[in-house]
Amino acid sequence: MKITLKVWRQKNRTTKGEFKTYQHEHVSPDMSFLEMMDVLNTELIKKGEEPIHFDHDCREGICGMCSMYINGHPHGPLQTTTCQLHMRTFKDGETITVEPWRAQAFPVIKDLVVDRSAFDRIQQAGGYVSVNTGGVPDANEIPISKNIADEAFDSAACIGCGACVAACKNSSAMLFVSAKVSQFALLPQGHAERKERAEKMVAQMDAEGFGNCSNTKACEAECPKAISVSNIARLNREYFSAMVSSYKVTVGGGE
Amino acid sequence: MKFESKTPEGPLAEKWTKHKFNLKLVNPANKRKYEVIVVGTGLAGASAAASLAELGYNVKAFCFQDSPRRAHSIAAQGGINAAKNYQNDGDSVYRLFYDTIKGGDYRSREANVYRLAEVSVNIIDQCVAQGVPFAREYGGLLANRSFGGAQVSRTFYARGQTGQQLLLGAYSALNRQIANGKVKMYTRTEMLDVVVTDGKARGIITRDLVTGKIEAHSAHAVLLCTGGYGNVFYLSTNAKGSNVTAAWRAHKKGALFANPCFTQIHPTCIPVSGDHQSKLTLMSESLRNDGRVWVPKTAHKGLKAKEAASIPESDRDYFLERKYPSFGNLVPRDVASRNGKMMCDEGRGVGATGLAVFLDFADAIKRVGRDVISAKYGNLFDMYKQITGDDPYEMPMMIFPAVHYTMGGLWVDYNLMTSVPGLYALGEANYSDHGANRLGASALMQGLADGYFVIPYTIGDYLAHLGWNDKVGTDHPAFKEAIDGVNAKISKLLSIKGKKTVDELHRELGLTLWEHCGMSRNEEGLKAAKKKIQELRADFWQNVNVLGGSNELNMELEKAGRVADFMELGELMVDDALNRKESCGCHFREESQTPEGEALRIDSDYAFSSAWEYKGENQPEELHKEELHFENVKLTQRSYK
Ligand SMILES: Cc1cc2nc3c(=O)[nH]c(=O)nc-3n(C[C@H](O)[C@H](O)[C@H](O)COP(=O)(O)OP(=O)(O)OC[C@H]3O[C@@H](n4cnc5c(N)ncnc54)[C@H](O)[C@@H]3O)c2cc1C
Ligand code: SF4
Numbered sequence A: 001m002k003i004t005l006k007v008w009r010q011k012n013r014t015t016k017g018e019f020k021t022y023q024h025e026h027v028s029p030d031m032s033f034l035e036m037m038d039v040l041n042t043e044l045i046k047k048g049e050e051p052i053h054f055d056h057d058c059r060e061g062i063c064g065m066c067s068m069y070i071n072g073h074p075h076g077p078l079q080t081t082t083c084q085l086h087m088r089t090f091k092d093g094e095t096i097t098v099e100p101w102r103a104q105a106f107p108v109i110k111d112l113v114v115d116r117s118a119f120d121r122i123q124q125a126g127g128y129v130s131v132n133t134g135g136v137p138d139a140n141e142i143p144i145s146k147n148i149a150d151e152a153f154d155s156a157a158c159i160g161c162g163a164c165v166a167a168c169k170n171s172s173a174m175l176f177v178s179a180k181v182s183q184f185a186l187l188p189q190g191h192a193e194r195k196e197r198a199e200k201m202v203a204q205m206d207a208e209g210f211g212n213c214s215n216t217k218a219c220e221a222e223c224p225k226a227i228s229v230s231n232i233a234r235l236n237r238e239y240f241s242a243m244v245s246s247y248k249v250t251v252g253g254g255e
Numbered sequence B: 001m002k003f004e005s006k007t008p009e010g011p012l013a014e015k016w017t018k019h020k021f022n023l024k025l026v027n028p029a030n031k032r033k034y035e036v037i038v039v040g041t042g043l044a045g046a047s048a049a050a051s052l053a054e055l056g057y058n059v060k061a062f063c064f065q066d067s068p069r070r071a072h073s074i075a076a077q078g079g080i081n082a083a084k085n086y087q088n089d090g091d092s093v094y095r096l097f098y099d100t101i102k103g104g105d106y107r108s109r110e111a112n113v114y115r116l117a118e119v120s121v122n123i124i125d126q127c128v129a130q131g132v133p134f135a136r137e138y139g140g141l142l143a144n145r146s147f148g149g150a151q152v153s154r155t156f157y158a159r160g161q162t163g164q165q166l167l168l169g170a171y172s173a174l175n176r177q178i179a180n181g182k183v184k185m186y187t188r189t190e191m192l193d194v195v196v197t198d199g200k201a202r203g204i205i206t207r208d209l210v211t212g213k214i215e216a217h218s219a220h221a222v223l224l225c226t227g228g229y230g231n232v233f234y235l236s237t238n239a240k241g242s243n244v245t246a247a248w249r250a251h252k253k254g255a256l257f258a259n260p261c262f263t264q265i266h267p268t269c270i271p272v273s274g275d276h277q278s279k280l281t282l283m284s285e286s287l288r289n290d291g292r293v294w295v296p297k298t299a300h301k302g303l304k305a306k307e308a309a310s311i312p313e314s315d316r317d318y319f320l321e322r323k324y325p326s327f328g329n330l331v332p333r334d335v336a337s338r339n340g341k342m343m344c345d346e347g348r349g350v351g352a353t354g355l356a357v358f359l360d361f362a363d364a365i366k367r368v369g370r371d372v373i374s375a376k377y378g379n380l381f382d383m384y385k386q387i388t389g390d391d392p393y394e395m396p397m398m399i400f401p402a403v404h405y406t407m408g409g410l411w412v413d414y415n416l417m418t419s420v421p422g423l424y425a426l427g428e429a430n431y432s433d434h435g436a437n438r439l440g441a442s443a444l445m446q447g448l449a450d451g452y453f454v455i456p457y458t459i460g461d462y463l464a465h466l467g468w469n470d471k472v473g474t475d476h477p478a479f480k481e482a483i484d485g486v487n488a489k490i491s492k493l494l495s496i497k498g499k500k501t502v503d504e505l506h507r508e509l510g511l512t513l514w515e516h517c518g519m520s521r522n523e524e525g526l527k528a529a530k531k532k533i534q535e536l537r538a539d540f541w542q543n544v545n546v547l548g549g550s551n552e553l554n555m556e557l558e559k560a561g562r563v564a565d566f567m568e569l570g571e572l573m574v575d576d577a578l579n580r581k582e583s584c585g586c587h588f589r590e591e592s593q594t595p596e597g598e599a600l601r602i603d604s605d606y607a608f609s610s611a612w613e614y615k616g617e618n619q620p621e622e623l624h625k626e627e628l629h630f631e632n633v634k635l636t637q638r639s640y641k
């Protein structure tokens, strides 16, 4: 296969970026998208040009590190991660446009690499059950119905990639935040702190500069792990019930 | 060099309890006077950092990814073992201990393995309390599956994403301590050296991967939780960034490196599709619970998966079930891998390359139905289809062995301390518990055991003896010297501007090791590999081309530094394999096999862990032996017949 690639190149956070066009003559349909980029990078290095920087690690669709905006879709045309996207999805001779995630809360670091540390700070605000190591009850002491456990798992499957934000015209992080809030709201272990958790995580999300949710459901359509927007509905319930309490949060972070 | 295992005296089952009692404690009010560095935030690092911070220590944690949640542990699929005996099928701490020692082919320390089995039960409790959504039965209690090398169901799992869920649990505990101000987290930061003065670890040197800034960090103790080195083979199931650099640089600062040639080759991976291949994808071993492994009885060159149904039952060789009737498809990994390779060597392999065997679910689907299979393995089946284009509900999977895990690693004593006082190694980075072969679902168990339940006790003893005043500041000349060394290496890499890419050189190294130091090894091949690796290493330092600068995000530079270390490690792996003239576990020396072609251990000569000491640039390393004493289990040739 031969393809034309239009790739966003940006030296660093402060320098303005631009698209550059590359002809790629050595593409096999069995390559993953990232392998196609590897081959291109090898060619660039051989020509003395700096390779295109992109994030990746597991290449199995689970670490959430890869993050390319391909032909107008986060992770490309299929509902999967960029590392699990194969070139057989594209047509011979096609022009493919590759950009970084675009969101105020995800500044570009270099080329296709963005800073998603805002997601970590949201988790730090309340994405946990407050238990220390040791001194916990036996694992089978609290039975949890299979349906609930499965539903909690579905929410917990989020890989923190940020495609939901990149897909959303408002750059909202609601799908990501709601997935974590739902996991803990469903499980008995998470009940004690559910109110504070929803409040704190939402407050941090707002402080980080993510936009509001206007229910376009673009996030769900693009999420590689099929996280459902029903999580957002649950977050809203959790959040509004939380607002009835007089609990006050302080937020830090956000850049 | 003096090194002691510090294994406590007394009966096996009482060692850990007694040891915990004998360890000196740090008074709660004094814990905040100590600083601990944790490098790595996988299961081992995240659990250690969180637990130590909860106790009151000040922790600095580091990872090279953009978030601690992305450590390679996230990719573990199948499950985590624990001796809960919830299934009432005869499991016990002793049985888990026994299976692990036997599975490791009697090349690990009894006391460590027993402790691992003992604390395994606490891990599950901890994870459930954190909100880890393990699989459950309809009655609401936890579900189990069985895994290779065991005849009981003791594996806890969260669909095919157990590592993800466990890591997110540990990450949440870590986040809580970051929010508390007890952990300072450094992401996109790579450790490039350990600083040692007066024989003690005092801190580390790091590079900020975004700005390129080289920094010094001092502490009372340093924990390396930096994972395994399977990527020395270039192609492996490990995440692309997994590397040996932290462990290797510690080794060059005096930490012994143990059993480097013990690398696990996993039987069920997706076969290579072409030269562009950048990594290999594991299909969880749990699939062998329901999948049957077979090849045609006679060679069918190029047989495709969709043609498999055309081979009648009578012409199929379910070779694992045939050769190992009592364990069948659930034999340990090394046995399954070697047998798969044998079938391919005989010419009976399938697929375009002939380097694959079938893993067939047709019987299981017939027996329990598609829905049950889908509930158990749905995401794995989807992943397989995504990558290969074949649908495993309709036709068998094709699988081939791939490098997966490294049992070798930094030598540690019973306290998980390396041979450098104050420097610890946890998780896959150490060599401690799996001997010559690791059983499935035991790495997650070990990482979390080390981080949640071992290090919080053992580190206190070191720190209490050390005292909080015994700390060296980053203004000490040793830090300056280490920084200069790191800078010199970076400048050198950037100045070569040769003709080969880092990946090209890395791939050559990998192929050499795969061929001669992989599933099957012999003296002649190993000697050839040693020579080849020395040449490659020379080539690397003359011919590598690393573009870009040092003061910016430069992923080629990161890779180059890691591959330079892999080149040195590769040679040590070969030396270790040459030295061990027996077969054991993953290490199959063709010169040492039974008449039936099974691995033949030579306990009289090789019942030891090798621990290699670095002796300086281009000097042969010195071998030390930690003799293994078995007081509780009787050494037998492993048999899974
Ligand atoms: C595909 C796959 C599936 C698996 N499935 C299972 C399973 O089902 N059950 C099981 O028990 N085991 C499984 N394993 C094995 C298991 O996942 C690993 O052994 C285990 O997760 C290792 O954990 P760790 O904490 O030691 O290291 P890792 O998770 O590898 O973490 C290493 C950490 O160190 C950091 N790091 C490394 N070098 C540096 C440096 N120089 N500077 C700064 N930071 C650094 C990284 O950023 C990372 O945070 C699987 C492995 C693979 C590859
Ligand atoms: S909700 Fe989906 S798209 Fe958003 S971060 Fe999680 S996995 Fe990625």
Ligand code: FES
Residues within 6 Å of the ligand: A055, A056, A057, A058, A059, A060, A061, A062, A063, A064, A065, A066, A081, A082, A083, A084
């Ligand atoms: S590289 Fe890990 S999800 Fe794509």
